[in-house]
Amino acid sequence: MKVHVGPVALPELEAAVVAGGAELSSAADASALVWYGGPPEQFAELDHPGLEWVQLPSAGIEPWAASGALRDGVTFTSAAGTYAQTVAEHALGLMLVGARQVHLMARASRWAKPDGMRGVHGSTVGILGAGGIGRALIALLRPFGVRVLAVNRSGKPVDGAVATWRADDVEGVRELLAESDFVVVAAPATAETAQLVDADALARMKPGAWLVNVARGSLVDTGALLAALDEGRLGGAALDVTDPEPLPDGHPLFQHPRAIVSPHAANPESLLVPALARRVEENVRRRLAGEPLLGVVDRAAGY
Incomplete structure (x- = not known):
């Protein structure tokens, strides 16, 4: 499985992809995308017909649902429970x-x-x-x-x-x-x-x-x-x-x-990135093993 980390290629998340057993690749060649560092409106820049799975970095998906980026044909997973x-x-x-x-x-x-x-x-x-x-x-x-x-x-x-x-x-x-x-x-x-x-x-x-x-x-x-x-x-x-x-x-x-x-500080980046990396590694491993992914988004429920 080829996975792209973007729009920001955070090294911790790229390492998690490799640790999970997948191969890093460009967005155009990837069947899976670990999203980090950009708004949902930017998703169209990395989306393509061969994309099958997208791991989102947040537990809440409201901006993604509002933007219409959660398209059919792609499995989206949130970070629900990670933090x-x-x-x-x-x-x-x-x-x-x-x-x-x-x-x-x-x-x-x-x-x-x-x-x-x-x-x-x-x-x-x-x-x-x-x-x-x-x-x-x-x-x-x-x-x-x-x-x-x-x-x-x-x-x-x-x-x-x-x-x-x-x-x-x-x-x-x-x-x-x-x-x-x-x-x-x-x-x-x-x-x-x-x-x-x-x-x-x-x-x-x-x-x-x-x-x-x-x-x-x-x-x-x-x-x-x-x-x-x-x-x-x-x-x-x-x-x-x-x-x-x-x-x-x-x-x-x-x-x-x-x-x-407090200014939405319950999950600071210093704690967020390591936790997200653990979720990425686990879901990559699960995807390769054919096991159920964690945090699969239910678009009808809104999370």
């Missing part, structure tokens, strides 16, 4: 910072202890979208003795959660929101999950609860969230992703006493 551990660590960090009010102490210019400090230990954590990231977060939370509530697409029980509901189970989602001290958003961005956390969902959250979003900004109604934070009913919101993104300079969320914003 779960890294993003889960960031989610836990955001939870701890919010619970202990570290953001307020970091911004302070005088010696003063903030009000509202609490702990994560013994709390109830609700996970909206308990896939790879959610499961990794549950494992990290075990030493904290938390009670986990989960929502996923299938409704199949999630290991470590005391209850799991289907995403379309309205009453189940409402129960999760009402009981959780921390609500973690980790679902894929699709038409069905757009503004999943809206004004109604925020109003149903437990007083003093924290919202943590490590998925996509489109899953949370930013205007409704800002209004809820201003009202003071929520403990706060910790956001690694926002809508719009990037968040405009001077946006109220940046300095809001109940908000923590």
Whole structure:
């Protein structure tokens, strides 16, 4: 099998292709493409009739779906699950910072202890979208003795959660929101999950609860969230992703006493590239062995 890495020929990914057992080649001669370093709109420059498989570098495929690049006749695989551990660590960090009010102490210019400090230990954590990231977060939370509530697409029980509901189970989602001290958003961005956390969902959250979003900004109604934070009913919101993104300079969320914003940094390139290389090597090996690929994109589902 001949594989091309591009538009940017990252050496780590080329090494992964070779380690998986394939041969590096030009785009024109390749039956497989490991995409890195360019927007989906550039895909047409490397696409050709002999292309059979494309490995994408991200877990979310929204830009690819929107661009129309996911054409028939080609198997596309995402990096779904590849970065779960890294993003889960960031989610836990955001939870701890919010619970202990570290953001307020970091911004302070005088010696003063903030009000509202609490702990994560013994709390109830609700996970909206308990896939790879959610499961990794549950494992990290075990030493904290938390009670986990989960929502996923299938409704199949999630290991470590005391209850799991289907995403379309309205009453189940409402129960999760009402009981959780921390609500973690980790679902894929699709038409069905757009503004999943809206004004109604925020109003149903437990007083003093924290919202943590490590998925996509489109899953949370930013205007409704800002209004809820201003009202003071929520403990706060910790956001690694926002809508719009990037968040405009001077946006109220940046300095809001109940908000923590990180610039989509849960999966920095220093951690992304090694993890992606491992996925590339594994999927190349699987392709050559005739085994199912990891992260096959379901265009109808949107991820």
